[in-house]
Amino acid sequence: MVSISWNRSALAVALLALLGLAAAPPPAAAAVFFVTKTADTLDGACDADCSLREAIVAANALPGADVIVLGAGTYTLTRAGAGEDAAATGDLDVTGDLSILGAGAASTVLDGGLLDRVLDVAAGVRLEMVGVTVHGGKVADVGGGIRNAGTLVLTRCAVSGNTTTGGAGGGIWSDAAGSALAITASTISGNTAAGNGGGIAAGGTMTLADATVSGNASSTGAGGGLYLFAEISATIDNATITANTAAHPGGGAFVEGAPFISDHRAEFRNTIVAANGAPSQPDCSGSAFSGGYNLIGDGNGCSDFKSATHDQEGTAPALLDPRLGPLAQNGGPTLTHALLPTSPAVDAGDPDPAGSGGQSCEALDQRGQPRPGRCDVGAFELGEGCAPGPVALCLSKSRFQVTVAWRTPQGQSGNGQAVPLSADSGYFWFFDPANVELTVKVLDACGPFGRFWVFLSGLTNVQVDVTVFDTVSGYTRVYHNPQKTVFQTKLDTDAFETCGL
Numbered sequence: 001m002v003s004i005s006w007n008r009s010a011l012a013v014a015l016l017a018l019l020g021l022a023a024a025p026p027p028a029a030a031a032v033f034f035v036t037k038t039a040d041t042l043d044g045a046c047d048a049d050c051s052l053r054e055a056i057v058a059a060n061a062l063p064g065a066d067v068i069v070l071g072a073g074t075y076t077l078t079r080a081g082a083g084e085d086a087a088a089t090g091d092l093d094v095t096g097d098l099s100i101l102g103a104g105a106a107s108t109v110l111d112g113g114l115l116d117r118v119l120d121v122a123a124g125v126r127l128e129m130v131g132v133t134v135h136g137g138k139v140a141d142v143g144g145g146i147r148n149a150g151t152l153v154l155t156r157c158a159v160s161g162n163t164t165t166g167g168a169g170g171g172i173w174s175d176a177a178g179s180a181l182a183i184t185a186s187t188i189s190g191n192t193a194a195g196n197g198g199g200i201a202a203g204g205t206m207t208l209a210d211a212t213v214s215g216n217a218s219s220t221g222a223g224g225g226l227y228l229f230a231e232i233s234a235t236i237d238n239a240t241i242t243a244n245t246a247a248h249p250g251g252g253a254f255v256e257g258a259p260f261i262s263d264h265r266a267e268f269r270n271t272i273v274a275a276n277g278a279p280s281q282p283d284c285s286g287s288a289f290s291g292g293y294n295l296i297g298d299g300n301g302c303s304d305f306k307s308a309t310h311d312q313e314g315t316a317p318a319l320l321d322p323r324l325g326p327l328a329q330n331g332g333p334t335l336t337h338a339l340l341p342t343s344p345a346v347d348a349g350d351p352d353p354a355g356s357g358g359q360s361c362e363a364l365d366q367r368g369q370p371r372p373g374r375c376d377v378g379a380f381e382l383g384e385g386c387a388p389g390p391v392a393l394c395l396s397k398s399r400f401q402v403t404v405a406w407r408t409p410q411g412q413s414g415n416g417q418a419v420p421l422s423a424d425s426g427y428f429w430f431f432d433p434a435n436v437e438l439t440v441k442v443l444d445a446c447g448p449f450g451r452f453w454v455f456l457s458g459l460t461n462v463q464v465d466v467t468v469f470d471t472v473s474g475y476t477r478v479y480h481n482p483q484k485t486v487f488q489t490k491l492d493t494d495a496f497e498t499c500g501l
Contacts, residue, residue: 030064035071038411040078042088052110053079056087056094065097070132072107074411082116082139090116091137091147094127102132105158105186105334106391106405107414112137112162118145123176125150129157131333134171137162142201143173144191151180156333158186164193168227169201170216175229179204185366187212187334189327194219196254197227198244206234206266210366212336212379213239214327218246222285223254224276230256234266235291238349238362240337240378241273242324249301250285251276257287267291268305270349270361272378274298274314274322293350293361295322295377312344312377320344322378325474328467329403329415330380331389332367338401339382340474346382349375386471391415393426395442396452399472400496402440404428407463409483416464430460438464438487446499454479454495458487473498 033046033055041051046058052068052075059066081089091112102108110132112118117137121127127150134157137145145162146152152174159171167173170193174181181202188199189212195201199216201223213225221227224244228234232255241252248254252273255266267289274297276283281301288302292309297320299305299313306313314320323343330338339345351374352360361375367389371381386394386401393402404416416428416438425441441455454468456479464481477495481487 030066031059031062032067032069033058034069035075038073038075040076042079053087053092056092056098059098060087060093060095062096065099065126067099067101070100070102070108072103072412072414074109074111074413076111076136076411077113077115077118080115085120085122091118091120093120093122094125095122097126099128099130100132101130104131104414105133105156106329107412109133109135109413111135112145114138117143117147118162119147121146121148121150121152123149123178126153127151128153128155130155131157133158133160135161139164140166142167142169142195144170144193146172148172148174148181149176149179153182154184154186156185157183158334159188160190162191164195166194168193168195168197168221170198170218172200172202173197174206175201175203181206183208183211185210185332185334185368187214187327187336188216188225189214189335191216192219193217193221196221196223198224198246199226201227201229202234203229203232206232208234208236208239210237210362210364210379211239212327212334212366213241214243214337216244218248220247222246222248222250222278224251224278226253228253228255228266230258231264232266233264236266236268236271237291238365238375238377238379239271240324240380241271242275242322242337243327245277247279249278249281251278251282253284253288255286255288255302265289268294270294270375270377272322272324272345274320275324293348293377295320295345295348297322312348323474325469326476328469328476329391329405330367330401330469331387331392331403332369334366336366336380337378338469338471339376339378339380341382341472343376343382345377347374347376349377388420389418391418393418393420393440395424395426395440396444397423399470400442400452401469401471402426402442403467404438405465405467406430406437406460407483409462430462438466440466442468445493449493450497450499451494452496452498454490454492456490458489461486468495470496470498473501
């Protein structure tokens with residue numbers, strides 16, 4: 001069992017400010033619950049000894065919109081028993097308005113333990129989550145990670161590695177009378193459905209902005225990334241939908257057609273839907289509506305995308321390559337696909353500036369980086385080379401971006417915090433700013449040797465993955481240190497043969 005301690009007064013101020021509640025305090029009936037352990041217990045109280053399940057049960061019992069604060073750690077569900085709706089066993093049933101505030105998607109993980117879905121949101125209920133990963137859910141019906149019949153709002157979250165074995169929505173299923181789904185600055189990746197919608201299956205209303213939908217699969221259905229039901233009111237803006245697969249049309253996105261003329265529609269704008277896979281219509285299929293400035297790898301399956309609305313689209317014989325980097329930690333709270341400098345998405349978004357009243361791009365990209373001038377299509381704004389940040393070093397004239405992911409034997413995980421030292425070198429700390437865990441240097445040896453070199457050294461024995469991304473070529477090197485192994489010095493003089501680019 002992992003115990004978590006809190007400075008409650010400071011955290012309360014911070015979370016109220018983050019959730020926009022500082023100027024308007026919650027009703028007196030609302031409560032803030034601090035989770036103190038990762039173990040999945042249920043002893044009837046959320047006090048100094050409080051699990052996530054105990055906090056949710058306590059919040060469900062109170063009127064008003066309550067708040068749960070989660071520290072870094074992996075909160076794995078272990079109380080088997082699917083089918084009940086009181087959060088006593090299996091998934092975490094949310095039956096009252098609730099906000100869950102994590103320490104960041106890389107650090108705070110809600111793991112279903114493959115015994116049930118992770119979260120179940122009841123009709124008429126609003127759940128907001130910030131800085132959390134939902135992982136390891138598995139069900140025989142709909143919603144492998146989350147089933148939503150109410151209102152679900154995800155900000156700077158990740159939904160990954162969830163599964164349905166006989167229903168739609170591997171990552172998220174959201175549909176019921178009055179249901180709503182809003183996803184911002186988040187990543188939906190690596191989910192699988194034995195039905196439609198490997199990543200998301202949604203009806204009602206939905207917004208997806210500055211978000212990535214990547215590597216999801218529908219093993220027997222359509223819509224590997226997104227499956228949108230008829231009569232949905234959806235806006236997909238500055239999203240990147242790529243590397244998803246489906247057994248039927250719409251590897252990236254499938255939109256059901258409405259039997260009658262309707263004002264409800266699924267509108268895509270400033271969005272990449274490309275490099276997905278399906279036996280036919282690999283990227284888009286169905287009744288998708290273009291709001292303009294999209295990039296579609298194969299546009300044959302969605303007839304509304306066209307040059308008149310400033311969309312770029314390829315065809316089956318000539319697919320349009322979006323020129324994306326791998327799904328990686330490119331700065332910001334969640335994983336993204338970086339645009340390569342040669343991507344046709346660069347400077348191809350809506351030129352109408354944000355805030356002008358037009359259908360412009362989002363003001364910030366998924367990482368929180370500004371979009372100056374004419375924006376790029378998709379969730380990632382290229383900017384000038386590497387974008388430095390709290391978890392990203394930019395080395396060798398800012399051509400190479402270096403990020404680090406770590407995991408302890410106890411299941412704690414996170415991103416290394418980056419500290420630059422020179423134009424070519426820097427270091428990362430994991431647990432304490434005064435404790436250096438890993439150093440890195442990227443050297444330009446193109447003149448004498450025709451290579452960029454990568455040198456690494458470490459003072460740690462936890463699992464570490466170091467990702468070095470060449471922002472010019474799009475090539476990536478990942479250096480792995482196994483769990484409980486002293487980090488071995490690496491002198492890679494063959495790292496990048498990309499000098500001529």
